Amino acid sequence: MKFFETYKKQIFILLAILLVLCSFITAGLKQQTGLVGSAVGFVVTPLQKLSSSITGYVGAQISSLSEERDSEAENEELRAQVALLEAENKRLSLYEEENKRLSDLLDMAQKYPAYDSIGALVIAKDPGNWFDTFLIDAGRDKGVLPDMVVMESAGIIGRITETGPNYSQVQSILDSRSSVSAMSLRTGDLGVVRGDYTLMNQGLCRMEYIDAESEIMTGDEIVTSGLSDVYPPGLTIGYVQEVITDANGLTKYAIIAPAVDFKHISSVLVLSEELEEEKSDQSTTTQQTEESTAAQESQPSSTPLDGEGGERP
Numbered sequence: 001m002k003f004f005e006t007y008k009k010q011i012f013i014l015l016a017i018l019l020v021l022c023s024f025i026t027a028g029l030k031q032q033t034g035l036v037g038s039a040v041g042f043v044v045t046p047l048q049k050l051s052s053s054i055t056g057y058v059g060a061q062i063s064s065l066s067e068e069r070d071s072e073a074e075n076e077e078l079r080a081q082v083a084l085l086e087a088e089n090k091r092l093s094l095y096e097e098e099n100k101r102l103s104d105l106l107d108m109a110q111k112y113p114a115y116d117s118i119g120a121l122v123i124a125k126d127p128g129n130w131f132d133t134f135l136i137d138a139g140r141d142k143g144v145l146p147d148m149v150v151m152e153s154a155g156i157i158g159r160i161t162e163t164g165p166n167y168s169q170v171q172s173i174l175d176s177r178s179s180v181s182a183m184s185l186r187t188g189d190l191g192v193v194r195g196d197y198t199l200m201n202q203g204l205c206r207m208e209y210i211d212a213e214s215e216i217m218t219g220d221e222i223v224t225s226g227l228s229d230v231y232p233p234g235l236t237i238g239y240v241q242e243v244i245t246d247a248n249g250l251t252k253y254a255i256i257a258p259a260v261d262f263k264h265i266s267s268v269l270v271l272s273e274e275l276e277e278e279k280s281d282q283s284t285t286t287q288q289t290e291e292s293t294a295a296q297e298s299q300p301s302s303t304p305l306d307g308e309g310g311e312r313p
Helices: 002-006 008-029 034-111 276-298
Strands: 115-125 133-136 149-152 155-163 168-172 179-184 190-194 205-211 221-224 236-245 251-258 267-274
Touching: 034 115, 034 267, 179 236, 190 251, 205 236
Parallel strands: 155 236
Antiparallel strands: 115 133, 115 267, 133 168, 149 155, 149 267, 155 168, 179 190, 179 221, 190 205, 205 251, 221 236, 236 251
């Protein structure tokens, strides 16, 4: 087979020459008669059969080669079409992923209507499985400043630690340098949620300084307490996984499973500040409280003077 493939062209030329010779011989036989003609016919007839067989084989090979070339060309065309379809499919997948990110950002913004917010996408992270520190594509150009809170739809991620012209660095609550004033939503017990280097490898945090008599228990939702200049109150941090009493017996600590999936973060929401109407409402409430207090203090007291048993003359 290898010999045929190597000398295929030469073999076809030789067979063609033999066919032409056989044709001439056959044509000459038709004009010859008698004993000599019969003898020659006796010799040539097998050659004619061989010629016919060779002709059929050569024709079949030529047809097969032609079909093979056509099939190869058709396969090349199909491969090109498949490549185009795969590229289009990837492009549509990217659009779908981008639309999902934008939809997630919109859902997050609607979940925190009291805050002016900035949507951003994750563009880089530190090596490792967990998002302890990472970069987003929003910086000073979009009004992002240090210590702004970073959220996801499930809860709190962390805070901005550094800003650039068009990027910012986020420190998540998993980072060992992070600390967040927190409390149990059910009992109001206070504590501080800190990042722990050992627990970070499991995607967990540690809530410290819990009073020994607190009723905090497994499954409790932990939220920001508001006892901080960075984190406003009521933002979900995570859920208690385990409560442990310290060796001194005076305090407890809890293992916290964050509400956010810190293995998969693609889009975030930066809470810049409370909306003006919220500030206005709070300012009005504060002003009314101050006015009420001032009015009460300005009213004359009906309490008798020290050492006197009756009303003031």
